[in-house]
Amino acid sequence: MTLTAAPLRLSTTSASFEAEFNARLHWSADADAAIEKVVADVLADVQKRGDAAVLEYTRRFDGLEAATVRDLELTQADFKEAFDSLPQAQRDALQAAAARVRSYHEAQKKASGESWTYRDADGTLLGQKVTPLDRVGIYVPGGKAAYPSSLLMNAIPAHVAGVGEIIMVVPTPAKGSVATGGSGAGASSKGERNVLVLAAAYVAGVTRAFTIGGAQAVAALAYGTETIPAVDKITGPGNAYVAAAKRRVFGTVGIDMIAGPSEILVLADGSTPPDWVAMDLFSQAEHDELAQSILLCPDAAYIDAVHASIDKLLPQMPRADIIVASLNGRGALIQTRDMEEACAISNRIAPEHLEVSSQEPHRWEPLLKHAGAIFLGAFTSESLGDYCAGPNHVLPTSGTARFSSPLGVYDFQKRSSLIEVSAQGAKVLGPIAAELAYGEGLQAHARAAEMRLESVPPSATE
Structure with missing residues (x-):
């Protein structure tokens, strides 16, 4: 036809x-009600039982048999072996793409991801302190639907931002598993590992990686288990179950977006x-x-x-x-x-x-x-x-570009305001704050400001 x-x-x-x-x-x-029910159950179970639940759902959905979650962990040696096994043209392409993505995000960090301060006329210091997240989780589609480019786009800006640990989860479903459209009765201990994805992890600087996927992977990253550390933020694309799980764990951790x-x-x-x-x-x-x-x-x-x-x-x-x-x-x-x-x-x-x-x-x-x-x-x-x-390909969809931005270095950083009020500054700001605080009925706020007007601690005059 x-x-x-x-x-x-x-x-x-x-x-x-x-x-x-x-x-x-x-x-x-809007998520499918049946998907939401499955995801809610998986998240609650992983939060309660940790590794045991992750192993059960990985066995059920991906057909992977493992005695412990550590058996599902990929090593740096696995990444290096995958990279070395690629044809030279693919190795060169991965490294060239990674270099351009890294260069762009380094420029982005310099332009928008640095701390800054200034002092006003009375000596008060004001500014912003930019610090990287401690640990992030990156979800990477695996098996036949593998996207090494997405791994580069998620891991490299996190690395440039200075994130201490980058934890990757990537499903490697066994043939015949639910994830590959089969019965779920697989018996493989490794599943379908995509060599390009593992090689990209090597190039991008992924810290640790586990061969798990779906809602159970999102739950493990959000809540932590005996083996998988809890992260501060989860980024990366996935199917409807992954999207529903990310939506539900938002607040416990940060997420990039619901694409x-x-x-x-x-x-x-x-x-x-x-x-x-x-x-x-x-x-x-x-x-x-x-x-x-x-x-x-x-x-x-x-x-x-x-x-x-x-x-x-x-x-x-x-x-x-x-x-x-x-x-x-x-x-x-x-x-x-x-x-x-x-x-x-x-x-x-x-x-x-x-x-x-x-x-x-x-x-x-x-x-x-x-x-x-x-x-x-x-x-x-x-x-x-x-x-x-070079620019990131993780982008807002469905009209959300009206208020959202591409994934970037700034998504893997947080900002703290810096305020250091001088003695002279307290005399300027105190009456303003007190007046507004009394107007709101918050006397302690007002008195805390006024006390700085009534006396000056010795250290402030030394």
Whole structure:
């Protein structure tokens, strides 16, 4: 049977545009009730029984038999062995990508991740102290769905931030397990280990790693077990069970975000080869059926050309069935009145990935306020950002770029305010604080400020 891609064709001049546009954008982050029930039970059980529960769920869901959780731990020697086993081209690519990601995040740390202080006229010191988190957990999809690039994007900024320990969890399901679509009756003690993921852990500086996944891995990282240390924050992508677990443990630990389906928005002026744009739309559509690919362009003939390229290139795609489902279910080709209107609609969408496929990308960039990452110019494909450009590819989705940022060094740091009030400063600030405190009915607050006005301790005059 021939697959046909029919993304929704819209025009902003149509009377029905708003209704059709809003319906196409809609995606619900509400979790399935059955998933929520399973996750709640797993989290509570791991919190109560620790290692024993982790072993039970790893056996049940991933088909891995292990006597202790330590038997599921990967070592630095495992990482090195995996790295050494790769072809030279893959080793070089991993190291080159890691170097660019590290360089970008080191610049990011210098620009936004340093402590600072100043003194005002009366000698009072004010500022901010930036310190890294002590320990973070990184969830990495494993088995057949393995993403070494995601490991680099999560571990390297944590390393650059100065995090003391980076604990990785990565499922390695046995063939025949629930995780791989089988019966769950596997007997392997190692499962399907992805060599590229282990090699990436070596390159990125992961401290410890355990071959566990799912809600039980999130629970172990959040609460700690006899073997797995509790972390301060959990980052990294996962399936619906992982997302539901991260949502539930937030507050006990920090999390990066609850990510929705992947998205790309191409803002085109008609100057880029249509095949390039079609393939860029495919690059997100191939992720899964709920991924969203949208083209905004004022040129109707160009939109026709891109659609023709979609039809021409689709049979070449190994994941054509997923691409078709994504484009037909959530994709859109939208004709706008002009590029200014296209930019305004882009801001409404606030996409995860935004390509400005134009001869004058810097003309339009100042008009673009909301996007996870902005890719400027025809040669800047989104896929370069996914792997090796340098900026982080963990990005806000589902319109959350209106208020959220890409994963970065700042996600692995915390900030403490620094305040050192001088004797003279206390005379200036004390009456202000006391007046406001009395107004709020908090007498102790007011008196604490006033006492600094009534007498000065000897050490303050020495």
